[in-house]
Amino acid sequence: MTDDLAEAFRYCARLTATHGRTYHLASRLLPPDRRAGVHALYGFARTVDDIVDVTAVDDPETASRQVDTVRTRLHAALGGDPGPADEVGLVVRAAADTIGRYRIPLAYFDAFVRSMRMDIPGTAEFRDRYRDMAELQEYMYGSAAVIGLQLLPVFGVDDPDRAAPYAAALGTAFQLTNFVRDVGEDLARGRIYLPADGWSAFGVDDELLAECRRTGTPDRRVRRALAHFVALARADYRRAEPGLALLPDRVRPGIRAAFVLYGRILDEVEDHGYRVFDRRVVVPRRRRVAVLLTQLASRR
Incomplete structure (x- = not known):
């Protein structure tokens, strides 16, 4: 491995450790070579996602160009030209090496960029x-389901086609969990991801959501709607769970840790009375560590 490529993987590892706490904890249970591949995939997704979350707020035209630039540079890196070793360059170097090493379809990355757009x-x-939900599922295919599909070759799954529906369901479950947890943060950015028909079925409109955001207190109707979305996310976790058995022994504990930890976020949302407007609900560190230790013990 060249020095530039080694630095690229180190950079992606730092991104994962800084921004993806649950993801990073779970990845620590993976073998070092496969852990690096996971960090590279996270680094690519995080880089594009940050452009959308930060730049697009004030300058959507620039954000659109930057997202397209990351995609173009990834394609170029796969052709042997990663460009300068700036932050984007480091991410696409690591991602391109991972794509080539594990033969990950490039279409998954193009689908991700489309959803980000x-x-x-x-x-x-x-x-x-x-x-x-049908419209949201279209978005989540590129923003979440393909993440699970990208990971299957990195994990060394024997039958990726068989595992694909479970991996896609797990990616969607994680994304729905984020949408529930981040309702308040998303509203602050002028976005509502959870679909309109799910809110309206419980008598919730944009004005009521805005009032809950202003007061930090969820209305009874909002709590009922959020309970509905939590149930949808848990249904995806149930659909995904049989796929854990298809994972190699060496990676199953790491993914099960992520499976358990993300599910615990929904527990915390419920335990806090669906207070997602004035805080970011997190799984306490002691519980995260307990899950990690349990999964480590399961490898013995």
Whole structure:
């Protein structure tokens, strides 16, 4: 491995440790070579996601160009030209090496970029609201399901086609968990990801959500709607769980740790009375460590 490539993987590892606490804890249970591949995939996704979350707020046109630039540079890196070793260059170097090493379909990364463009005002793909779960599922395929599909070759799964539906369901479960947890933060950015028909079924409209955001207190109707979305996420976890048995022994504890930890976020949301407007619900560190130690013990 060249010095530049080694630095690229170190950079992606730092991104994962800094921004993806649950993800990083789970990845620590993986063998070192496969852990590096996971960090590279996270680094690529995080880089694009940060452009959308930060730049697109004030300058969507620049954000659109930057997202397209990351995609273009990834394609170039796969052709042997990663460009300068800036932050994007480091991420695409590590991602390109991982894609080539594990033969991950490039279409998964293009689908991810398309979903990210759905978050940027002014693009042809932009959606400011999702009317129903079918529309949201279209978004989540690229933003979440393909993440699970990308990981299957890195994990060394014997039958990726058989495992694919479970991996996609787990990615969607994680994303729905994020959407429930981040309702308040997303509202502050002018976004509502959870679909309109799910809110309206419980009598919740944009004005009521805005009032809950202002007061920090969820209305009874909002709590009922959030309980509905929590149930949808848990249904995806149930659909995904049989796929854990298809994972190699060496990686199963890490993914099960992520499976358990993300599910615990939903428990925390419920335990805090669906207070997602004035705080970011997290799983306490002692519980995260306990899950990690339990999964480590299961490898023995």
